[in-house]
Amino acid sequence: MGYLESARNLTGSAAALGGLALTFAGFAGAYWPVVVGGLYGAGALLAPPRRPPAPAFEEPSSRLDEVRADLVTLRAYLDRVDLPPGATERLAALTGLLEGLLAPGWVSEALADDPEGVHVVARAVRRDVPESVDTYLRTRWWTRLAPGGRAPEEELERQVVLLHGETQQLVDALREAEELRQRSHTKYLEDRGGSPWAEKERPPEP
Structure with missing residues (x-):
């Protein structure tokens, strides 16, 4: 569940949706699964890594x-x-x-x-x-x-x-x-x- 809400998954999913749009437009052809999967992976890799929150010290x-x-x-x-x-x-x-x-x-x-x-x-x-x-x-x-x-x-x-x-x-x-x-x-x-x-x-x- 944590990964589903992560920046990597969201960015990868957005890139995959772009791949589907290219498929429907006729640019991906028979290799559309590779295109969609590749765009998802590229988006997930380009997303900023998840970082833990900085500790909140007292003033x-x-x-x-x-x-x-x-x-x-x-x-x-x-x-x-x-x-x-x-x-x-x-x-x-x-x-x-x-x-x-x-x-x-x-x-x-x-x-x-x-x-x-x-x-x-x-x-x-x-x-x-x-x-x-x-x-x-x-x-x-x-x-x-x-x-x-x-x-x-x-x-x-x-x-x-x-x-x-x-x-x-x-x-x-x-x-x-x-x-x-x-x-x-x-x-x-x-x-x-x-x-x-x-x-x-x-x-x-x-």
Whole structure:
């Protein structure tokens, strides 16, 4: 049944019908079966081969849906833990930056086209921030039993500053890519039709 509906059979059948038309017109003579069969075979061979459908993968931006959900979970976790004010403010700035990158729309679409950027964001949400906070909470408990050494609050704030700087670098890179795209389009328009701005800026001839 699959072959009957295939392009090869349909093309061959159309060619065979053309052979029958030639037979009825008197061109094939006694060899009409050979002509019809030959035209069918030629049509079947010339027909495009059957190809399997290409796999339909998800859109790149849809890969960020799970990271968005994980960010919501992370923010709920941060709201429950007891953190120093300085670290709380820095974490709020960091999570706000991550939320802006992951917000549905053209920003997250630009992020989705950058696999390394997606990795940076997912790593910050799923591993770096939770590990920094959890390590701080455990270290603070030990520090209460045995005071001394570097304050865990300072270590936590330093980690969050580093993570914020890494995320800010990603934001800057995405912005620079958009600026480059804009300048490239300007250059394309100038090359295509000249630059009216250059004409306006040209000093008048004496």
